Amino acid sequence: MQKRVFQLLVDNTSGVLSRISGLFSRRGYNIESITAGVTVDPRFTRVTIVTCGDDEILEQIEKQVGKLIDVRNIKELRPEESVYRELALIKVKADPQQRQSIIAVADIFRAKIIDVSKDSLIIELTGNQAKIEAFMNLLDGYEILESARTGIAGLGRGMENVIHLESDMEEQSHFPS
Amino acid sequence: MIGADAIIKCLEEEGVKYVFGYPGVAICPFYNSILQSEIQTILIRTEQNAAHAASGMARLTGRPGVCAVTSGPGATNVITGIATAFADSIPLVCITGQVHTDLLGSDSFQEADITGAVESFVKYSYLVKNVADIPRIFREAFHIANTGRRGPVLIDIPINIQNAPISKFQYPAEVNMRTYKPTVKGHAVQIKKVIRELERAKRPIICVGGGVLLSEARDDLREFVEKYRIPVVSTMMGISVMPTEHPLYFGMVGNHGKACANRAMNESDLLIMAGARVADRAVSQPDLITRDKVLVHIDVDPAEIGKNAGPTIPLVGDVKHIFQDFAREEFNCEHEEWLQTLEEYRRTLVVMRSPNPAYVDPAAFITRLSEKMDPDGVYVADVGQNQIWSCSYHIVKEGRFLTSGGMGTMGYSIPAAMGAKLADKRRQVIAVCGDGSFQMSMMELATMRQYDIPVKIIVLKNGYLGMVREYQHYTYKDHYSVVDLSGSPMLDKIAAAYDMRYQLLENMGRVEEVLDTFLGDDKSVLLECLVDPMDLVK
Numbered sequence: 174m175q176k177r178v179f180q181l182l183v184d185n186t187s188g189v190l191s192r193i194s195g196l197f198s199r200r201g202y203n204i205e206s207i208t209a210g211v212t213v214d215p216r217f218t219r220v221t222i223v224t225c226g227d228d229e230i231l232e233q234i235e236k237q238v239g240k241l242i243d244v245r246n247i248k249e250l251r252p253e254e255s256v257y258r259e260l261a262l263i264k265v266k267a268d269p270q271q272r273q274s275i276i277a278v279a280d281i282f283r284a285k286i287i288d289v290s291k292d293s294l295i296i297e298l299t300g301n302q303a304k305i306e307a308f309m310n311l312l313d314g315y316e317i318l319e320s321a322r323t324g325i326a327g328l329g330r331g332m333e334n335v336i337h338l339e340s341d342m343e344e345q346s347h348f349p350s
Numbered sequence: 351m352i353g354a355d356a357i358i359k360c361l362e363e364e365g366v367k368y369v370f371g372y373p374g375v376a377i378c379p380f381y382n383s384i385l386q387s388e389i390q391t392i393l394i395r396t397e398q399n400a401a402h403a404a405s406g407m408a409r410l411t412g413r414p415g416v417c418a419v420t421s422g423p424g425a426t427n428v429i430t431g432i433a434t435a436f437a438d439s440i441p442l443v444c445i446t447g448q449v450h451t452d453l454l455g456s457d458s459f460q461e462a463d464i465t466g467a468v469e470s471f472v473k474y475s476y477l478v479k480n481v482a483d484i485p486r487i488f489r490e491a492f493h494i495a496n497t498g499r500r501g502p503v504l505i506d507i508p509i510n511i512q513n514a515p516i517s518k519f520q521y522p523a524e525v526n527m528r529t530y531k532p533t534v535k536g537h538a539v540q541i542k543k544v545i546r547e548l549e550r551a552k553r554p555i556i557c558v559g560g561g562v563l564l565s566e567a568r569d570d571l572r573e574f575v576e577k578y579r580i581p582v583v584s585t586m587m588g589i590s591v592m593p594t595e596h597p598l599y600f601g602m603v604g605n606h607g608k609a610c611a612n613r614a615m616n617e618s619d620l621l622i623m624a625g626a627r628v629a630d631r632a633v634s635q636p637d638l639i640t641r642d643k644v645l646v647h648i649d650v651d652p653a654e655i656g657k658n659a660g661p662t663i664p665l666v667g668d669v670k671h672i673f674q675d676f677a678r679e680e681f682n683c684e685h686e687e688w689l690q691t692l693e694e695y696r697r698t699l700v701v702m703r704s705p706n707p708a709y710v711d712p713a714a715f716i717t718r719l720s721e722k723m724d725p726d727g728v729y730v731a732d733v734g735q736n737q738i739w740s741c742s743y744h745i746v747k748e749g750r751f752l753t754s755g756g757m758g759t760m761g762y763s764i765p766a767a768m769g770a771k772l773a774d775k776r777r778q779v780i781a782v783c784g785d786g787s788f789q790m791s792m793m794e795l796a797t798m799r800q801y802d803i804p805v806k807i808i809v810l811k812n813g814y815l816g817m818v819r820e821y822q823h824y825t826y827k828d829h830y831s832v833v834d835l836s837g838s839p840m841l842d843k844i845a846a847a848y849d850m851r852y853q854l855l856e857n858m859g860r861v862e863e864v865l866d867t868f869l870g871d872d873k874s875v876l877l878e879c880l881v882d883p884m885d886l887v888k
Contacts, residue, residue: 184529187477192469199470229656236653242474242494245529 174225176205178250178257178327179235181220184243185211189218192241202226202234206259206324217245221257221326250327257327261305262287263296266316275315282308293318301325353481354379354512356519357445358387360488363521366416368392368407368772370400374420376447376460379512381418392772392801395793397424399765401431401502402791405440406730406769409752410777412566414441414495414503415769421447422460425506426467430759433471435502437756438587439564441495442502443488444472451479451508465506473501481514485521493525498532499651500564532650536667536675543663544622545679547644551620553688554580557603557632560587560755561625561649567670571624572596574673578683581692583611585632586741588625590751594744600692604632606738606887609699614692615639622646625669628658629756648672701742709882710855712736712810716743716782719808722865724778728752728770732763732783735816738887740782749777761790767805768798778806778869785811785838795848795876804874809841812881820886845876853877 183189190209197204205223212219224234239247250257267275272294276286279296282304288295298308302325309317329335357380361369370392373381384391394400397419404415419428425446435442448454449461465475474494476487484507491503548554562571568591575582575598582592583603592599601608603615615621615633621643628636628647636659639645647654647661648669655664665672705711716739720729725747731740733754744751752770754762767781783791788809798805815833822830845852851873855864857880868877 188465191466195469229660233653233657236656240651240653242527242530 174227175231176223176225177231178252178255178325179222179224179238179247180250180327180329181222181238181244182212182246183218183220183241184245185216185218186243189243190220192243193220193222193238196237196241197224197234200233200237202230206322208324208326210326219326221250221324223325248329250329255327255329257301257325258299259302259305259325260323261298261309261320262322263298263309263312263320264318265294265296265312266292266318267294268292271315275312278308278311284308351516351519352379352383352512353478353484353507353514353516354383355386356481356484356516357488357507357512358383358389359519360485360521361389361416362387364488364492365413368769369416369418370394370403370769371418371445372397372400372420372424374422374424374447374460376421376449376509377418377424377445377512378447379509380445380447380507392768392797394765394797397427398431399761399791399794399797401428401435401442401444402759402762402765403769403772404442404444405431405435405438405762406752406766407773408435408441408769409563409766410728410750410770410773414443414492416443416445418445419447420460421449421464422462424460425462425464429468429471432468432502432504434754434757434759434762436471436473438560438754439500440502441500443491443495444502444504446504446506447512448477448506448508450510452510454508465504468504471502472504473499475504476506478505478507478511481511481516484511484516485519489522490525490527493527494530498530498534499649499654533652533666534650534668534671536648536665536672538675540663540665541672541675541679544646544665545676545681547620547646547663548578548580548683549681551644551683552685553618554620554622554683554685555614555618556580556582556622556624557584557615557626558582558588558591558624559585559626559632562588562591562669563625563750565625565650565668565670567625567668567673570670570673570677574676577677578681579685579689580683581614581689583607583614585626585629585755586753587755589741589744590746590749592746593748594746598689600696602741605634606631606741608742609701610692610695613695613699617691618643620644620646622648623661624648624673625650627654630658633659706882706885707857709857709885710810710861710879711858712739712879712881712885713743714858715855715861715879716740717745718861719780719865720745722869723747723749723780725749727778727780728767730763730767730770730779730781732781732787733758733760733817734784734787735812735820735885735887736782736784736787736810738817739810742887760787763787764791764794764805764807767807768794768803771803771805778872780806780808782808782810784816785809785813785835786815789835789838792844795844795850798874799848799850804872806868806875806877808877808879810879810881811838811841812883812885813838814883816885817887820888823886841876841878851875855879
């Protein structure tokens, strides 16, 4: 089993996310996280899916998702050629004595304190999944009351593989090599 | 002009001749507008059969079949028909009425989220929210249904959209879809690789599937295999690509296939799957077949390649284009010895049946029937033991063999045969079913009567759900559960009720005379054949 990140460019039509997630559930593929948001061109939505499986499953995922009529493009975001980011909101129990030490840890991770109440803090942290997990581990000694994570969004580095939204589709046909 | 008029115009633009369906309030604007058109409507007796009839028509015409049903239960009833078409990649455009857009999502009367419900059985679906989108959506729907890997497309149209005025109607000349461009032409490098393997192979074989018929590549394929003398086997959906008695054809593969076909496939050193899925019924152990041979997989759907078996040479594209490209290559190959071996298998690996003379022997009967059928006749097999006997013993000449292969939907044969008959009234169309599957579509005798659709029907009656009984015979040692059909109606009376001619064949004694009468004219006839209840396909 290996983890893989796919980036999709899809038509921004109603029901497109349910078509994608429905495909995963009916074929028994895993979704670790899925994020979606409209692109600069409002006709399209960018979706980032983190999934896992063996090579054959991952190949099938790419082909089956690519086959959906609304999906304009699917590509793997390889870790070495891409950046991934996830945002986490973490509410930690913090009495006035604990506050400073939590803030110190948050500073090291360049996290932001975005809400303070009498007994708790909310921390906002952006980073890749490893960073967020490391941060959560460091907070082990404190009581995490609630947390919310967005799942990752990703983009390939540089100019390569940038899809020009208006360009034609020729480069995308599914030729096997 | 209102939305409903626009829909009809779209259907006319697409050359649609028949719409199969069942009205209800939510689709009434459509059925009102269609009265102004030359498109003929067929009132089917249950919605599932509207999709089956459209499927039968699509398979003969090569154009998407069209059905139109109402919202709620009308739409949910049609799902099995859509799923059946999806499993066999049959192009359909299915129109469903829907409640007023203001009521959508409020659980109103006869509201069903049909686009959601049918999602896993359609190639694509639309919910029309703007009347101006109708021409584009229909143009796209017909295009999607009948290109790439064919399949059903559903268009859900709320009643107020059907009634909304549309200022100008212009049917798009071209489809401009950013996200849908199926690969049709095979990759030149891959094609060269296949040719090189064909030159090298000592024991090549081509396994043809339904994709060959869907891409209308039958003649191209035959020409190619005849030129290079390459033997052919087929999947169930590929039956009628080759005439059964063609010297290069060795029958259907799979767990209900011919021993010589399976042996041929196993012993080959080069296996070319053409428009076939390598599905579980055809190839039970896909990892084994690839072990000692070169596997070439030709399919228009890239997701099928490598799904069940990892091919040595994947070749994405339409079978017709690819065989036309093959035909442009000149090469030498020599495998007379292999053909002789296969000929030997064909002669020796034969199933010996010991039929009970008190009954009709389905094997001998189907063989005799197909010998007497018109050369271009259409044989529609239902699902059950009748289907397996039909696959094994029907002799295809230049006709077609239709059946529900992927989904195995009982009741398919009669409505599909009606669609096929309407597609080409000059052709003889025969539906062969069991007494279980017959009763699943028996209501369509009324449709046949109403519209004078002279399909001939054969019921192989054994008083059981035979295929399940056979399974219970082997798996549960004759511990039969819920397979007894003894409450079935008297078919002579059923035939009389629908004003159909009726014939009975009790055993093989009068088979010639009965078949001559049965096939003698172009009237619908119900022929009941009494089959030994304990007969087995294996």
